[in-house]
Amino acid sequence: MRKLGFVCFLVAFCFYSAAFTKENNLKKIHEYVVGREYSLAINELEKLERVDRKFFEANNYDYFLARLFEREGDFASAAAYYQSVINRNSILKSYAMLHLSKLSRFSQNLLLERVFLYEILLESPKSFPQKISKKRLERNFYETQDFNEVERILLSDFSQTDDNETYDRETLILSGLTLLQTGKTDEARKIFAKVLEKSPNPTRPDDLDLVAVQKLDEIDGINNKDEFKLSSQEHFQRGKVYYFNREFNKARLHFSIILEKFPQFTDIAECLYLIGRSYFLEDNYNEAIKWFERLMAEFPDTEFAKEALSQAASAYSRVNKPKEAISRYKRFIEKYSDDEKASRAYLNIVDILRDTSEESDAVSWIEKTINEFKGKSSEAIALFTKIRMKIARNDWTNALKEIEELEKIVKPNETIDDSGGTNLTEIRFLKGYCLEQLKEYDEAIEVYLSIPDGRNSYYGWRATERLSLLAENETSKSIISQKFNHYSEQAEQKLTTSNADQIRQSAQKALRLTNDAEKRKKLLEIIKESYRLLPSYRKILPEKALELKEILALVKPSHHKKLASALLSLNLYDEGTPELELALHKERLSSKNTGISYLNAETTINPKIAFTLAEYYVNADTPYRALIYLEPLWKNIPEDYPIEAISQQHLKLLYPAPYKDLLLANKEKSKIDPRFVLAIMKQESRFYPYAKSVSAARGLMQFIPSTANQVANELKLERSSTDDLYDPKIAILLGNAYLSKLFIVFPNQPQAVAAAYNAGEKNMMRWFLRAKSNDPDRYVPEILFAQSKDYVQKVMANYRIYKAIYNENLEPIGN
Known part of the structure; x- marks a missing residue:
């Protein structure tokens, strides 16, 4: 009996030991993959296969x-294991076939690729691999020049599509290209015209619109101006598609044909304007001036003449002709005194006078602006x-003194979005800055502390940085110490419902006045404790993702659920x-087609599910979808929520670090x-x-074609088309090279580089020179374009967090 008991114990121990070993191996494999040590993970998996093949499969x-x-690039071994998955009819069979089709394409075996694609279509209807395979099969036949088969597949697609149903415009493009290859030019023209007709937003033509007009031009021989059969409206439509996509030479070709052949065309003034504006956007200001002046002479009473006058003035200022520029702005003021842009003409004159060091005249025009636009936003801009x-x-x-006047004009939470505008936060920061320069440290500190600091607050961060500098200043550090003691004493009072907000504010102010780790830790505990009594701060955010079994338990049985579980x-x-996201969606697939529906930002979703999907998508190196789920959770969190109070997990999801290998590879070259x-x-x-x-x-x-071409030429990089800008490898290569170039112009000035990246190097240089300082706290307010200033502040707020949670090699710094 004892022997039997011992044998049972031994068997049980062996099972436990085997299970424990497998669990350890799997954990080790996961750690290797996370650490990108793929060869070690492969070794462990091969060991697992040898030990227990049944469990392995x-x-x-x-x-x-x-x-x-x-x-790892071992495609032969990959293919063998994918085939094993297919042979045993695994639930992941369709994914294995999809990968084998990709490997076949990579080895240029398009016929074998086609075999796998057909199998997926037959065996896995209404699935992700099926949708991908259908698109790829069409391309496969096109690339092997089997145009008749492409045409047959596409005609079959169109026969199953209702006239009122949204066309797949990519499929239409492929259909048009196929018809061209088979010599069916008239049918191809109709297809490309339909692509334009079905454009989701004709005022913002997309890449498919661009391909359509390029092919229509090819069909119509439009590059030879003597051979054309188009109407003026067709030229106009194509010109505007090219213009929006910054294919300016082709846009000008169409507009110039209108000017030459259709002088009575109703939109001829717009053609002149767009030609001039296209030269302006290419920095060819002298040529732009010619077209703007012509427009004003030939169509003086049109809306485009008004725009041309303003643009001509701007162009003159950029070719160092300030008198001509000012005279055009003055003419604008005289002719369009009631126009909403008249005030900008006043302020542009001020800027030109500043750039030419005629400051007394600039002040005179500021006073004119203030008097002319009393009570309007332009008054505040002039005073600013x-x-x-x-x-x-x-x-x-x-x-x-002027700042104190401006504080009375600008309302709380108001942002003046016009060029040269500001808001109360920026005004208060500059007030604190002036007080600091005047050595009014006590008041400066209080002003800085009044500016909320949180993850999205640029000036809150700058105020905190100024406070850190004051803490190191021999003259002011004693005042910082006194302030810290005052607020920390207030924060240490007994916490009650009635004083929770006062304690929160005091603790948050004290936190900004010390770098002592222990003191900061204690203050953070007080802050978090106070949040529990404050409804706006105590909103519960998930701190960890649901376990896989937990989130799968929320999903109804489906094939997508099984796939999600396996993967x-x-x-x-x-x-x-x-697959998980699809399984969670109530309306998983359209009844009419195989279109995939995703959850979206408008979908009401449990915060724990949203957080889980966000974490999974970051792990998938698809952070743009993670942000869709995570950012709405933070929408109603107060702006002064301390960064230190945010969990590392939330920060790493809100500020992910994708494309790590590409970024680090480019870091070595661009620094x-x-x-x-x-x-x-x-x-x-x-x-x-x-x-x-x-x-x-x-x-x-976000490269525009002209900048991308310029940087690519400097790198001696051959590019096939603008489509390569959608390739992360190309985008990051060009981005690093361009940023490196900008840092040479503005060394150690990330704010200036960010502004130059957004608004152009020449614009940033003008703003930089106006500030007469390389201190960002002085030149950032000089950024004229509202969108560019907002851009700089958001980029720098991002950069602040990225530096807090990652080192220069993008490794997490820790909790």
């Missing part, structure tokens, strides 16, 4: 191993200009998270801090690689 580790081999001029001259006393169990977030690149990228595209702006900037780093 039952849990789809053969698929996981195939993915790792593919990542006067303040900046006094700060540039180090006239702190008079600057302070996420392997930590394959890139494929598993979209640019990758955290600054991430700060730019977050603001430019929110990490969406296919982003396109209203100014036709493309990709992660």
Whole structure:
């Protein structure tokens, strides 16, 4: 009996030991993958296969191993394991076939690729791999020049599409290209015309609109001005598509044909304006002036003549002809005195006079502006200009007096979004800055402390930085110490419901007055304790993602749930998270087609689910979708919520570090801090690689074609088309090179570089020179464009957080 008991114990121990060993191995594999030590992970998986092949296959580790081999470039081994997944009819069979099709394409075996694509279409309807495969199959036939088969597939698609249903415009483009290849030019023209007709926003033509007009021009032989059969309206439409996409030469070609052949065209004034504006955007100001002057002469009473007058004045100022510029602005004031842009003409004259060091005349025009626009935003802008001029001259006393006047004009929470505008936060910061220069430290400290500091607060951060400098100043550090003692004593009172907000404010102020780790820790505990009694601060945010089994328990049974479970169990977030998201969606698939529906920012969703999806998408290196889920959770959190009170997990999801390998590889060449690149990228595209702006900037780093071409030429980089800006590798390469160039112009000045990246180097140089200082606290207020100033502040707020949570190699700094 004892022997039997011992044998049972031994068997049980062996099972436990085996399970414990497997669990340890799997944990080790996960750690290797997270640490990007893929070869070590592969070794562990191969060991697991040798020890227990049944367990290995039952849990789809053969698929996981195939993915790792593919990542490491061992395509033969990857293919063998993908085939193993297919042979045993795993639930991941369709994904394995999709990867085999990609490997076949990579090895230029398009016929084999086609075999796998057909299998996916037959065996996995209404799935992610099926949707991808259908698109790819069309391309496969096109690339192998089997145009008849492409045409057959596309015609089959169109026959199943209702006239009122939204067309897949990419499919239309491919159809048009196929018809061209088969010599069916008239049919192709109709297809490309339909692409334009179905444009989601004709005022913002997209890349497909651009391809359509390029192909229509090719069909119509438009490059030869003597051979055309187009109407004036067709030329106008195509010209505007080119113009929006910054293909200015082609835009001007269409507009010039209108001018030459259709002199009675109703929109001819706009054609003249767009030609002039296109030269202006190319920095060819002399040529722009010619077209603006012509427009004003030929169509003086049109709306475009008014715009041309303002643009001509600006162009003259940029070619160092201040008298001509001022005379045009004066003419604008005389002719359009009631126009909403008249005040800007006054202020532009002020800026020109400042740039030519005619400051007394500039002050005179400021006073004219204040008197003419009393009670309007232009009065505040003029007064703010006067303040900046006094700060540039180090006239702190008079600057302070003007600031106190401006405080009475600008309302709380009001932002003047016009060029040269400001808000109360910026005004208060400059007040504190002036007081600091006047050595009125006590009052300066209080002003700085009145500016809320949080993760999105640029001036709150700058105020905190100024307080840190004052704490090191021999003259002011005793006052900082007194203030700290005062507020920390207030913060240490007994916490009650009635005094919770006062204690919170005192603790947060004291926190900004010390760098002592122990004191800061104690103050943070007081702050968090006070939050529990304050409704606006105690909003509960999830601190960790749901376990996989927990989130799967919330999902109804479906094929997508099974796929999500299989993929996420392997930590394959890139494929598993979209399947999970789809499984969570009530309306998973359209009844009419195989379109995939995602949850979105407007969908009401449990915060824990939102946080989990955000974490999964960051793990999937798809941070733009993570932000869709996470940022709404922070929408109603007060702006002065201390960064130190935010969990590291939330910060790393709000400020992810994707494309680490690409960023670090470029860091070696450009010497640019990758955290600054991430700060730019977050603001430019929110990490969406296919982003396109209203100014036709493309990709992660939002390059316009002309700047991209210039940087690429300097790098001697051959580029096939503007589409390559959507490739993260190209975008990051060009972005780093351009930022490196800007840092040469503005060394150690990230604010100036950010402004130059957004508004152009020449504009930033003008603002920089007006400030007469390389102190960002003096030149950032000089940034004239409201959008550019906001951009700089957001980039720098991002950069601040990135530096707090990652080192220069993008490794987490820790809690």
